[in-house]
Amino acid sequence: MDTNQIKRFAIEARNKLKEGVAMKMTSLGFTKNGEVTENMYPALIQGGSLWNGQIQTETFFHQWMSLYARIKDKGMNEVYEEAAYTWFNRLVAIRILQKNGLAEPILDFADVARTPRIVDSARSGSIPNMREEQRLHLTQLLDDDTKTTEQFAVLITAWCRQNPIIKKCFGGIADYTELLLPNNILGEGGFMDMLNHTLFISDNDYQSPELIGWLYQFYISERKNEVFAKKGKYTADEIPAATQIFTPNWIVKYMVQNTVGRIYLDNNPSATAFKENWKYLVEGEPTPEENIYRYSELTDLKVADLACGSGHILNECFDILFELYIAEGYTRSEAVENIFRHNLTGIDLDKRAQQLATFALLLKACQKEHGYVDAHCLPNVLTMPKALSDEVRETALSEFMRGCETPKMGKELDAAFELMKDADSLGSIMKFDISEGTRFALLQAVTYWESTATVPDEVQRIIPAIKLILALTEKYSAIVMNPPYMGRGGMNDILNRYIANNYELGKWDLFAVFMIVSMSLLSEKGKMSMLNMHSWMFLSAFEELRKFFLSHYHIDNMIHLGPNTFDELTGEIVQNTTFVLSNTIFDKSSVFYRLTSGKNCQLKNHLFLKGKNCIKGVKQSNFTLIPGEPIAYWLNDKWFSLFKESTINDIAFSKAGIVSGNDDYYVKFWHEVNQNEIDFHECDIYGKYHIFQKGGTNRKYFGNNDYVFRLNDFWNSAFYNKSMRRGDTDFYFKEGICWSYTGSTENKAFRYIKNFVCGTASPVIHNKDISLQSYTLGLLNTKIISYLLPILNPTLSLAPGYVVKLPYIFDDNYKEQIDDRTNNNISISRLDWDAHETSWNFRENELVALSKEGVGNIWATINDEPVMNYYTLGLLYHEYKVKWEKMFRQLHANEEELNRQFIEIYGLQDELTPDVPLSEVTILQQGEIKINGNEIEFQADVVMKQLISYAIGCWMGRYRLDQPGLYIAHPDAKEEEIVRYPYGEETFTIDDDGIIPVLPRECPFDDNLQNRIADFVRIAFGNDSLAENLNFVEQSLGSTIEKYLDKEYWKDHKRMYQNRPIYWLWSSKKGAFKVISYMHRMDAYTAERVRSKYLLPYIEYLNNKIADLESRAAQLSVGESRKLDALRKAHTECVEYHERLQVIAEQAIAFDLDDGVVVNYAKFGDVLAKLK
Secondary structure (H helix, E strand, O other): OOHHHHHHHHHHHHHHHHHHHHHHHHHOOEOOOOOEOHHHOOEEEOOEEEEOOEEEOHHHHHHHHHHHHHHHHHOHHHHHHHHHHHHHHHHHHHHHHHHOOOOOOOOOEOOOOOOEHHHHHHHOOOOOOOOHHHHHHHHHHHOOOOOHHHHHHHHHHHHHHHOHHHHHHHOOOOHHHHHHOOOOOOOOOOHHHHHOOOOOOOHHHHHOHHHHHHHHHHHOHHHHHHHHHOOOOOOHHHHHHHHOOOOOHHHHHHHHHHHHHHHHHHHOOOOHHHHHOOOOOOOOOOOOHHHOOOOOOHHHOOEEEOOOOOOHHHHHHHHHHHHHHHHOOOOHHHHHHHHHHHHEEEEOOOHHHHHHHHHHHHHHHHHHOHHHHHOOOOOOEEOOOOOOOHHHHHHHHHHHHOOOOOHHHHHHHHHHHHHHHHHHHHHHHOOOOOOHHHHHHHHHHHHHHHOOOOOOHHHHHHHHHHHHHHHOOOOEEEEEEOOOOOEHHHOOHHHHHHHHHHOHHHOOEHHHHHHHHHHHOEEEEEEEEEEEEHHHHOOHHHHHHHHHHHHHOEEEEEEEEEOOOOOOOOOOOOOEEEEEEEOOOOOOOEEEEEOOOOOOHHHHHHHHHOOOOEEEEEOHHHHHHOOOOOOOOOOOHHHHHHOOOOEHHHOEEEEOOEEOOOHHHHEEEHHHOOHHHEEOOOOOOOOOEEEEEOOOOOOOEOOOOOEEEOHHHHOOHHHOOOOOEOOOHHHOOOOEEEEOOEOOOOOOOEEEEOOOEEEOOOOEEEEOOHHHHHHHHHHHOOHHHHHHHHHHOOOOEOOHHHHOOOEOOOOHHHHHHHHHHHHHHHHHHHHHHHOOOOOOOOOOOHHHHHHHOOHHHHHHHHOOOOOOOOOOHHHHHHHHHHHHHHHHHHHHHHHHHHHHHHHHHOOOOOOOOOOOOHHHOOOOOOOOEEEEOOEEEEOHHHHHHHHHHHHHHHHHOOEEOOEEEEOOOOOOOOHHHOOEEEEOOEEEEOOOOOEEEOOOOOOOOOOOHHHHHHHHHHHHHOOOOHHHHHHHHHHHHOOOHHHHHHHOHHHHHHHHOOOOOOEEEEEOOOOOOEEEEEHHHOOOOHHHHHHHHHHHHHHHHHHHHHHHHHHOHHHOOHHHHHHHHHHHHHHHHHHHHHHHHHHHHHHOOOOOHHHHHHHHHHOOHHHEOOOO
């Protein structure tokens, strides 16, 4: 079945029909909001009606008024959605009936003019049964061959009303719907043209109930997207679209064969012939005799789907039950009737889905036994009943019970009907407190009325509600379903409140509620199978639910599907499991399949059929050994035994971080603020800023030190807010081990910290005995923990409560070695972190540092060459690679040795290897390397860009070549700080105003950035190698320095500083004029300096260049003419920029560093380049 083509067809059909219905509504006088002008109302006249100056039939009047009433009641959007779906639904159903030989090909085109056969036959005198008034109306229409669409509307409506399958499955078409048949439905490319040319749907597809499910799934897919895009809770009418998804066929077979099929085989062990066809039947240990669900007759085998959708699961149940009935000697007709009357029950919140499920089952019945074409016996598929007023209900109930109602029955039924007022939100999770006596009386009454020829209207109105009560108080042999998935945040108030009061264990998701509901409606020892989210297997939110299920029910088998179960849903968010539970508890082992690696649904199917990743002999009692009792079925006894040991909770305190309630105010990147106002050490009196941990990338041992926190204000009562959580002050600044709260728990990175305050994004544990700190950190960064954490918490967040549950085995024989390696890892990771200028402990660029270490002279001595007073960047880069590869390899070797040692301590030599992929070593994370197999490939361009960034920092005064660390990282730099200083044989001059032009090489500014970079390379590495070094820089960059500075530098700078740049780019619209200024040296007059000192002189420079070329206009070469055009454009752009910049400069904008880059940058509007 080509689901991609079916999806395109269904979505296009919906859009065409909706558009056509909307146009029809407009043509009938309705505005977009459902209003009608006075002159567009129809009026009855003698022999018909008058509308819009035209004579119409009396039928038109009643249809129009019915449509008007419906729009007033439901709104335009719902009515045209309803009408579009009605036409889609009926016409597709007729097409399916045609393809199954259950209807004449009335929709086929009879000629090239696209005349449907039903119209062609009517023109020849063959007219279906219809009311006399309709017949007269049709006769008038048939006199005019141009009114094919109108003829088709009358004929197809009448046909649907007389066809028993269509009528009983879908009900009658509302009178007004005939009016809303789109005018273009028969046109070229219209819906009927599409329907008659669905060559991608084979005849076999038309035989399959899957087609009905896929068409409906895809028809509502855009509505589903609309609902998902909406924020907040789902209304009752949005719940179906939000929760319906079509179950893959092979999973349906697995669920049905291992419930209905297994129950039958347990009762008929000699019926082994069925197993050959039941390819998805899981064979495990035999069910103990005392735990087998027993039934007397096949009619006693009651099966339900409480959220049946379009009936896919019900159809599979039908197939197996039919097979069983035939095997036991029943006729085909008897088999179908028994299945419909005794075995199957389906319920769905969505009336449309209920209709489709009924249609699919009736189609299946007709395929088995043609005698069901008259729909004399219908399957028991229910939806939510229409609400009745109390008065109508009382009358109807009295009539229904025929005077046999007792006060007790009345009280119970009153409560049931009161609850059903919320049925559109609650659906099948409604609990009816009905006694056995009341239930028996209701059952008798239903049986009576179903055998009665004439049923009063009042009784007909109440029977659907009674049937729903009976269905939701039945005890079933098997329940099989794919329940709706809906987190608590999407539940409306009615649903949320009801679940809180009745299904506390399942409150976090609707699928969990259905787990509880299903087991409550299951007979003792019966079987339940479900396809739902795998979150209930692991997450702490479902811990109590999990414990309850593990202690009360037996897991027969489970297929852990993981992501990509539904091909139409991509990504990792929807991860699934399907399983079979028995409503009894016993010691039989379970069978599990781990298919999480399957990249799509069919690959998972293939893996299952091949028996891949099948784990047998799993005792569910073992799960109780693990904290939180996750269903970690793949663990063997060795792993389970670890959880009998001590835990990290025995040796450490866990602490969640503080909550500010206003991070925009309290939290800043450290480089945004005045460095002199940051406290980097523990202190009793809180300073203005303290260093702060806020999560970050997956980095081990040390790092992610990016933030500072306004701790003094945090404890100032004037700044208090209700959202604050100040935490335990005894643990402020203490040594600890932290990690990033968000991110996969697989290969989680743990880091050493000291002197920090931590936020909730960076939970922390503190060893009770500080001497165990390194041992604990080494353990946490091993493969053992990487393996265990996803078991305890397979989500994208890791709270400290999970970490302290990890097993902790201390071995003093290994402690010294482990401490040494862990401390070495901390040191290497610290060196790496501090080698980047985004660290507050950054000292100087690595290439500059190597030049100061005399690397060049060492090489000169080795090669017996004269001592150099310069260094080539090529040589320094080589030494840089040697140095950092050595540290990288050392860190890698340490990690593998720590793995080996802890694997020995934990006795897991047969379970894990110590190997660590190079890609999991977490230094050199700013792009300096790429990993290719077992090779480290250094990226010279990244290293050169870091050098350029450092060079700019030196010119700005942020750093000095002659001393390590930050120099000017505060406002109001003093004159004596902005100095000239000697370096080697050169003199380095800090830029006088902290503003550097980024302009073409020939611009009139000596401090143009390109010149500054060349000067820096000369001063730092010597004049003798200047040309060679500049060539090396450009070769590494893959472009000229000028081009890099013009096109890429600003992007790299923003990326390096996480979109909080310290050098701000003043730029005209297309970059004809650009300068950068150092944020910490800016003041209220910086904009004016940019304007007067740089922009105006540059405009004058452009004027002069333009004038010179214009004076030689007649002699200009092609190249010069192009240059003149470019200069003119640049001039125009700069003049326009000046107009905007002058406005800003006149405002003399000052700013406070404490407000942060985003706020301060925005004050200058569009004279600065965009941050994003």
